[in-house]
Amino acid sequence: MMVLLLGHVLGDFYIQTEEIAKKKESRFLWVLIHCLAYLGTMTLTSLVILPGSAIYISLTSGLCHLMIDSGKFYSLRSLTSQKKKTPEKERNIFCLDQIFHIISLLFISYIPLYWHFQTWKWQIVTDFFEIAGISFELTAAWILALLLVHKPMNLLIQKMLLISRGQYSAAGLVLTAKSIARYDRISKDQDFAEYYLLGTLMSTAGAILCSRFLII
Structure with missing residues (x-):
């Protein structure tokens, strides 16, 4: 799969x-x-x-x-x-x-x-991962996760933001820092605030889901 x-x-x-x-x-x-x-x-x-x-x-x-x-x-x-x-x-x-x-x-x-x-x-691929002591399945999972959280997640965000509006402390810190950095525009532009908050939350959720179900 x-x-x-x-x-x-x-x-x-x-x-x-x-x-x-x-x-x-x-x-x-x-x-x-x-x-x-x-x-x-x-x-x-x-x-x-x-x-x-x-x-x-x-x-x-x-x-x-x-x-x-x-x-x-x-x-x-x-x-x-x-x-x-x-x-x-x-x-x-x-x-x-x-x-x-x-x-x-x-x-x-x-x-x-x-x-x-x-x-x-391919035997050469199998030998490489065995010698390097790296899990082939885990490597493939990481590649898939990185690919998913980039373009596919961005497209999904664009589609979902047309009609609508498990946490980690590190993610919370990033969200807080980004919000502080853009506070001036968020407080003055309601449309941007909604787009920014929903987009950020959906991106974070996508990254967490990929990490949870593909890598761990």
């Missing part, structure tokens, strides 16, 4: 530019281009980490991604043609899109376990 999540985050958030994301809403050709790039990212990721399952992972995940993104394209196109497209509906479609992707990745990762597929890793 870690391989699939890494490939998905890279292919759906980092390889895909903002320009491509916008073009995908108007032309299906760009959906196909994005899905090909996603397929390539999944292939490279699985070849590096789990080459024994590279073909299975890349093809099944690429096909599922195409099906889900096609559904998203036609949903947005229908809303646009009916003049019913709103920021709230775009946000809901974005969230559902990612939920369906995660469900499909869970299903894809379950099949090899159910059928007891034989797989293997």
Whole structure:
């Protein structure tokens, strides 16, 4: 599952530019281009980490991604043609899109376990981590966590701030320091204050969740 999540985050958030994301809403050709790039990212990721399952992972995940993104394209196109497209509906479609992707990745990762597929890793990679005394799984979890709290979390914040408003002491200190530094603007600009507070809290929550469930 870690391989699939890494490939998905890279292919759906980092390889895909903002320009491509916008073009995908108007032309299906760009959906196909994005899905090909996603397929390539999944292939490279699985070849590096789990080459024994590279073909299975890349093809099944690429096909599922195409099906889900096609559904998203036609949903947005229908809303646009009916003049019913709103920021709230775009946000809901974005969230559902990612939920369906995660469900499909869970299903894809379950099949090899159910059928007891034989797989293997590059011996040189395995030897490197053994000699270095580093956990491969923990390293992958850290990479995934860092990737998640950057672009995906920023996009989620942008979507969620269109319609709405477990703690650690260190996080509290950071939040307090940031609030003091921007107190003047926060006290004078209500819109900025709401955006700043919600954005900061959501970013912090995302970092905590990634740390809690991926690394620990």
